[in-house]
Each structure stands twice: as structure tokens, then as C-alpha cells.
Amino acid sequence: MEDILFALEEDGRLTTAQLAERLGRPEKEIAEAVAKLEADKVIRRYRAVIDWDKAGAERVFGFIEVRISPQRGRGFDSIAARIMEFPEVHSLYLMSGTYDLMVVVQGKTMREVAYFVAERLAPMDNVLSTATHFVLRRYKVDGDIMVERTENKRLPVTP
Amino acid sequence: MTTSQSRVARRVAGLAPSGIRKFFELVERMPDAISLAIGEPDFTTPWRGRESAIYSLEKGHTHYTPNRGTQELREAVASYLERRFGISYHPDREVLITVGAAEAIDLALRAILDPGDAVLIPQPCFVSYPPCTVLAGGVPVPVPTRVENDFRVQAADLEAARADRPRALLMCYPNNPTGAVMGREDLESVVRWAAEKDLVLIADEIYAELHYDGGHVSAAAIPGARDRTILIGGFSKAWAMTGWRLGFAAGPPDLIEAMAKVHAYTVMCAPTMAQEAALDVLTGCDDEVAAMRREYNQRRRIIVKRLRDMGLDCFEPRGAFYAFPSIAGTGLSSEEFAERLLREEKVAVVPGAAFGACGEGFVRCSYATSIAALEEGMARMARFVGRVGG
Numbered sequence A: 001m002e003d004i005l006f007a008l009e010e011d012g013r014l015t016t017a018q019l020a021e022r023l024g025r026p027e028k029e030i031a032e033a034v035a036k037l038e039a040d041k042v043i044r045r046y047r048a049v050i051d052w053d054k055a056g057a058e059r060v061f062g063f064i065e066v067r068i069s070p071q072r073g074r075g076f077d078s079i080a081a082r083i084m085e086f087p088e089v090h091s092l093y094l095m096s097g098t099y100d101l102m103v104v105v106q107g108k109t110m111r112e113v114a115y116f117v118a119e120r121l122a123p124m125d126n127v128l129s130t131a132t133h134f135v136l137r138r139y140k141v142d143g144d145i146m147v148e149r150t151e152n153k154r155l156p157v158t159p
Numbered sequence B: 001m002t003t004s005q006s007r008v009a010r011r012v013a014g015l016a017p018s019g020i021r022k023f024f025e026l027v028e029r030m031p032d033a034i035s036l037a038i039g040e041p042d043f044t045t046p047w048r049g050r051e052s053a054i055y056s057l058e059k060g061h062t063h064y065t066p067n068r069g070t071q072e073l074r075e076a077v078a079s080y081l082e083r084r085f086g087i088s089y090h091p092d093r094e095v096l097i098t099v100g101a102a103e104a105i106d107l108a109l110r111a112i113l114d115p116g117d118a119v120l121i122p123q124p125c126f127v128s129y130p131p132c133t134v135l136a137g138g139v140p141v142p143v144p145t146r147v148e149n150d151f152r153v154q155a156a157d158l159e160a161a162r163a164d165r166p167r168a169l170l171m172c173y174p175n176n177p178t179g180a181v182m183g184r185e186d187l188e189s190v191v192r193w194a195a196e197k198d199l200v201l202i203a204d205e206i207y208a209e210l211h212y213d214g215g216h217v218s219a220a221a222i223p224g225a226r227d228r229t230i231l232i233g234g235f236s237k238a239w240a241m242t243g244w245r246l247g248f249a250a251g252p253p254d255l256i257e258a259m260a261k262v263h264a265y266t267v268m269c270a271p272t273m274a275q276e277a278a279l280d281v282l283t284g285c286d287d288e289v290a291a292m293r294r295e296y297n298q299r300r301r302i303i304v305k306r307l308r309d310m311g312l313d314c315f316e317p318r319g320a321f322y323a324f325p326s327i328a329g330t331g332l333s334s335e336e337f338a339e340r341l342l343r344e345e346k347v348a349v350v351p352g353a354a355f356g357a358c359g360e361g362f363v364r365c366s367y368a369t370s371i372a373a374l375e376e377g378m379a380r381m382a383r384f385v386g387r388v389g390g
């Protein structure tokens, strides 16, 4: 199982035939294992890692620190449930430390993100404060380094 | 006036030029060739190691270290060998940090050989073993290994070599160029034979971490071996540190002491920043090493399958990062095969004969290269083999 996950995490487009070849297992076995991983939602979906800057698209990310007063008996989950449903919310984490939720908000412009925070996030019941930080440059995202690097040369023949 | 020829020592003039050298020049003139002829990782050294070398320079650690290497690194190497292979060495008396495994090989031979002593060398083997033996005053005695035995050296092969005044056995598993590995029983019989002949065993285990079949057994871990074995390892392969020039030797105190003496008079010590980097990779990069091993293993399966699909017999390599297919069916010599493959399809492989006479009929294909390049290289090679007839 784990070998399949490692391989797909690296390249989600590998076919079951390619996986079978690389992992040295029968294709049928791989196909069944992948189907099970998908059914169990261990593999949630396959998607591309896109450099939106390069694509020329306008994308702005805001990291919003949110402090909230948890609701009696329901902790942070119910307010988190309300926040995560907004399509503008790219990621949402419960944090330890000086604030409670980290909300990553995605928009076309800074103004759009700022409005979302001001109009949707800040006024929510139980939200005590927000602090908005805008991303200026994405150097590394989900394990991918986004800046160009020079290729390292090796001698063409070595013992 | 003397010619430059006569100024060169006979011993050096007499060394055959490496079979790899000539090939290098051909490939160099062909920048768009796909090279499957590279004996070093395509990965870069794990960042942890690079970062600690930068830090070491920032702190101004630009001086010599003790001859045998820093105390910390010797201790780390000793505990690594214990942790991974179950062999214990005393970091002060039994470990030496060297300028690559390459230097450790040279030191081992110089430390133990008297003029005319024979060194048994199972082949196909790393290209520097015979010349280093000659330079140390010894006589290399090739011991052919056979594909029928999965290129594992057998006691019978050693016996059949009938060496005069044998002094040492120099072997490498996982093997460059075949990818062969030795199991515990194979090693036991070789160690028994070496003990009967009272030989020093020089075990070049630089590819120990790149074993795809359950795990490496060190020759030094075989009962009765430790006190006659010089175990050689290095950072070049598993930690992708070829350019740092760092390796190590571990063995009984008298042999390590002799090696350290030569080392102290010749290079003083291994590079300081490299030693600091190595300390960090040795203790903190198991996950990176595992990820590289996983990747090599996938490439290994692909290349072996492609080679077999194009009609070549290919023994299953279980270690290092080389496949060693037989090209005998093409009727070409390994050199002709490699040269024509390069000219006609722009793919570089190394002729098997470069690794000893018994490597004739084979070529070495390195899979220390991206899967995309491997696939393209294999497609071109299949076209070539189809043309010349497998």
C-alpha cells in the first residue's frame, strides 16, 4: 500500500500498468489496491500543481489568524464548519499558540480578500479578532519549490 | 634530450588506459546524447548536509582536522555501522575518515602489500582496483565471476585463480558494474576460504545502502571475518555526495593504524567542511536515503524489463544502480556495441570489458538518471538492438 501512495504522491498520473512495472507487482493487484484506496478516501483526488504566477492569473493568498471564543460543548468544530464552506477559503487549520484558526483565503485581488475578511469572517459570532497577512511570493508550496533552479551538470561518463 | 615517455615511471606508463576514458571523449562531443554511463547519483546531496557545510564555513572551520577525521564523525560512523550492519568498531582505533572510498581502497592496498603480493579481484569490478594494486606494488589476479552464479564470487572461483603469494581479496558487493549482491551464505564460504589462506579481506561496500532485496549483509559481520577485514564505505552513493570526496574505512587496529600512517603522510585529513556535512547526513537523513532508494528501485524494475523486452538477457541486479545486460546475441563486442549505439542512437553505455575481461559480452547501463531519460534511452536502444539483431 505505502509504496503505491509514495509513487502516486510523486506522480498522480501514473497508470496501473506503470505502477505495476515500477513496484514489481501484478497489475490486477495494483488496480484493486488503488480502487480500495480511492473508495476509502485515502486517495482523495488527483490534481495538478499549478504555478498560477506563470500562468498569468491573478491570485492572491491571505493568511488570516483568527481568535475565537469556543462554544460551550462544541469546541471549535462548529465555527470551523461554517468557515470552511466558503469557496474563498483555500485551507483551514486549528492551531496551538496565540490564535486559534489559520484561514487561508484565496482571491483575485487583495481588496477581494480584505472584503471577505471584513464582511464574512470578522463579524461572525465568537470571532474575537482577525489579523490578515498577504502572501508576497510563493517559494515552496506543498513540497514543490516554485522558483527556477539551474540544472546541475554531471560528467557524461564516470566509473 | 629525454622524451616525456621516458620520464614517466615504468609502473605508471605500463598501466592500461581506462576503457572508460576513450569513451568519455566520444560522449563529450555529443552533448545531446542520453547518458546511461554515469556512475554517480543524479540526486543532489540532502539539504541538511549542504546547509551544515555552509554553516561550517560561516563559523570559520577552515582548518585541518585530526588525521583520522573528527572525533564526532568517527563516532557517528562507528554507531552507524553498528546500527545498520551490527558490527562494532572503536571510533579511535578502528575507524579512519578518507578522501572518498577511492582513497580508502588505495590506502588499504598500500598498507598491506609487499612487492609482488597478489590481490585476488573478483571481476567484473570497479576500474581502479587493478591499477591501484599495481601502484601499491602488488599483482592483481582477476577472478572471473559468472552470470550463471548471479555474478557472486564463489570459493571455487577463488581457488581456481591459483594466485601465487595471495595476500588479499578485494571485493565489492553490491557490485559496480553488475548490481550483484552476496547473501550471508555466499559470504560465509568466501570468508572461510579467505581464513584458510590467511588473507586480508578488503570489502568495498560503498553501495551497501542501495540494496533492493531485504537488506545488505556486510562481509565484516560474518563470524571470523571482522579481524581480517578492511570494510570500506562512503557517502558518495547513498547520500549523493560524490563531489565532497569523503569516505571511510573500518577494521582491526593494526590495519587501520597502517592506513592512517599513509593517509597522514599523503593527504593529512579529509576535507573539514565535508566531514561536518557528513556528520549531519549520517545522523539525520534516513528518510531521504529511503526515498532515493525507492526511486532507484522503480527505475531498476523499468530498465530490467525494457532490456528483457528488447530481447537481451539481463540478470536481475539487486543492488547499486546498474543493470548489466548480455549483448552476446548481437554478435558485437561490448566496445563495438557501445560505440555504435552511441553513434547511431546517441545513447551512452559502458562496454563491459572496461570492468575486466570477463565483462566482455555485456554492457553497463546506469539507472542513476530520470525515468524520462531512461525510457527514451531504452526506446533508442531497443531500436538499435532490433536493427543489429538480438
Ligand SMILES: Cc1ncc(COP(=O)(O)O)c(C=O)c1O
Residues within 6 Å of the ligand: A159, B039, B099, B100, B101, B102, B103, B126, B172, B176, B204, B206, B233, B234, B235, B236, B242, B245, B246, B247
Ligand atoms: C565500487 C566503487 N568503489 C568506490 C568508488 C569511489 O567512491 P568515492 O566517491 O567514495 O571515492 C566508486 C565510485 O564510483 C565505486 O563504484
